[in-house]
Amino acid sequence: MPEGHTIHRAARRLRSVLAGNRLERVSARGAHLVAAKAEQRLRGATVTEVEARGKHLLIHTDAGWSIHSHLRMDGVWHLYRVGDVWKKSRRRAWLQLGAGEWDAVNFDGPILEIARTEELLRDRRLTELGPDILVEPFDDANFLRRMRRLNAQEIGEAVMQQRAVAGIGNIYKSESLFIAGIDPWRRNADLSDEELLSIRTTATRIMQDGVLDARAITFTGPGAPGRWAYGRAGEPCRRCGAPIQRRKQGADQRSTYWCENCQS
Numbered sequence: 001m002p003e004g005h006t007i008h009r010a011a012r013r014l015r016s017v018l019a020g021n022r023l024e025r026v027s028a029r030g031a032h033l034v035a036a037k038a039e040q041r042l043r044g045a046t047v048t049e050v051e052a053r054g055k056h057l058l059i060h061t062d063a064g065w066s067i068h069s070h071l072r073m074d075g076v077w078h079l080y081r082v083g084d085v086w087k088k089s090r091r092r093a094w095l096q097l098g099a100g101e102w103d104a105v106n107f108d109g110p111i112l113e114i115a116r117t118e119e120l121l122r123d124r125r126l127t128e129l130g131p132d133i134l135v136e137p138f139d140d141a142n143f144l145r146r147m148r149r150l151n152a153q154e155i156g157e158a159v160m161q162q163r164a165v166a167g168i169g170n171i172y173k174s175e176s177l178f179i180a181g182i183d184p185w186r187r188n189a190d191l192s193d194e195e196l197l198s199i200r201t202t203a204t205r206i207m208q209d210g211v212l213d214a215r216a217i218t219f220t221g222p223g224a225p226g227r228w229a230y231g232r233a234g235e236p237c238r239r240c241g242a243p244i245q246r247r248k249q250g251a252d253q254r255s256t257y258w259c260e261n262c263q264s
């Protein structure tokens with residue numbers, strides 16, 4: 001599932017081939033876009049900026065139009081050189097943006113919109129986001145204020161609320177709480193500011209590694225590279241040997257993995 005690190009990584013790669021370049025090839029299809037209009041609005045425009053905000057990816061152009069992409073579970077951006085064989089069927093591509101020898105191609109993204117830049121930047125889906133876990137400097141005071149509004153939730157649910165902090169998904173939720181030694185089932189209200197900030201700095205650190213690495217790897221010790229807790233239900237804790245637990249958590253019933261012994 002795309003988490004914030006995936007989006008930042010995609011933004012970085014798209015920026016490297018699109019920013020400052022004119023869109024020579026634009027091909028749009030699918031129910032998300034009025035294809036003819038999308039092509040008309042984007043073709044010949046120069047990409048001014050590619051940015052990630054939480055799990056949202058924005059591509060701005062000098063034509064005053066921006067592309068808003070959210071990948072949810074299945075969406076992906078690929079980069080291909082002209083002439084490359086695509087890894088997915090061309091029929092499944094929602095949007096192809098070509099500049100020079102590169103094409104950026106979006107497949108299967110559930111949100112893909114073209115909007116006036118000024119309107120998009122006022123869009124509540126973006127303005128209501130908390131500070132991005134991967135953007136420095138990070139505003140800790142703003143983060144704490146937003147987390148305290150969620151005091152009734154358990155920390156394992158609160159830390160995934162994009163209105164409190166943007167970018168943390170299900171994998172990094174479990175991993176951050178494990179590494180910080182915090183029980184996911186504690187109520188947010190019962191955590192000190194210091195504990196909340198330790199979760200925050202842990203998440204930033206391991207997700208920065210994820211941006212460089214492409215994979216959500218948090219554990220590189222003995223055995224294969226992998227994770228401390230996520231996806232390891234029933235396997236021995238890498239710190240204490242107790243079995244890693246898994247249970248659904250929060251209104252969205254997302255799986256949380258933790259060690260009862262190390263996180264208490």
Ligand SMILES: [Zn+2]
Nearest residue numbers: 237240259262
């Ligand atoms: Zn343990």
